[in-house]
Amino acid sequence: MSENFTPDSSLQQQMETFEETCRTADLKLTHQRLEIYRELAKATDHPSAEMLHKRLQKTMPTLSLDTVYRTLTTFEQHHLVKKVQTVDSQARFEAQMVQHHHLICDSCKEIMDFHWNSFDSTPLPADIRQWGTIRNKNVTIHGTCQKCQALKKVKKRT
Amino acid sequence: MSENFTPDSSLQQQMETFEETCRTADLKLTHQRLEIYRELAKATDHPSAEMLHKRLQKTMPTLSLDTVYRTLTTFEQHHLVKKVQTVDSQARFEAQMVQHHHLICDSCKEIMDFHWNSFDSTPLPADIRQWGTIRNKNVTIHGTCQKCQALKKVKKRT
């Protein structure tokens, strides 16, 4: 696995930053918030609210789906998580706030992060910069991941 | 307005290509399909199904919203239109199939096309290419358009 896929910080470190941000933002550190954030932070597959809820129910059986949605929305407002844009109906989320880009497999819908420093430092065409104030620029790559390609080949044979 | 924002083909030309594609794909050229496609093709704001429906109801009062959704889905399957990914709940559509990128205003939600040839011809980092088969790579820029910036300034003063 190469440089471009390396994660940016340890979970421990990320949890501390999270708690710090909550305190500063006057967000109460509830059990639910901590667990929802931890679950999202440790996930690499950009889960939907429903997926997170399903994973957390194992250890928190009374956790409601609504709380997951509400909490994610709160986190988003405080720039602790991001909603990932997809063409599918369910929204997907990530706790990775460091500049990065996405590889999306159109077959299994998996979303993977990658870094591309040379792109990040390339200036935009001059006339685009006149459009307004630019907040960020991101690359989204669509295709079929290795795993799904392999599956397709097997299916063809049978 | 500069090179990067130039449209790619006239509406007339685009309608002819559309009709040709429908005939080849055994899609009946119904009044609804023609009008929905024309409305989307002439739009530059990447409308949602609902927005298209509203615009078309003026001339086609009995057109159902379901037909708009169903027709757009059919078009998408035949690569006549594309669903544009946004973080918002309503899907947005475009008839522009030539390679291009998007500027999204987070304030008014307007989506604008732009071209960036030097990016299009830049190869991806080698290890990304190993992820699988890449179908396309697109840049999405988020920010605030000039219009909304101007509005914000007015609001601050009052």
Add this chain to the structure above:
DNA sequence: GCTCACAGTAAGAATTATTCTTATTTGCAT
């Protein structure tokens, strides 16, 4: 350590976007 105000939660109802069902209509090959 205790108390209390209020932010946060669970559960279920409500809303919004999209899709399905069914009866009717229409494009187009013959």
Add this chain to the structure above:
DNA sequence: ATGCAAATAAGAATAATTCTTACTGTGAGC
């Protein structure tokens, strides 16, 4: 022109997300 498969309209149904309400737990101030 005729027949028929495909497409449509209307309203019902579903899926994703958000709201309402009553209850609970956090953490600031004592």
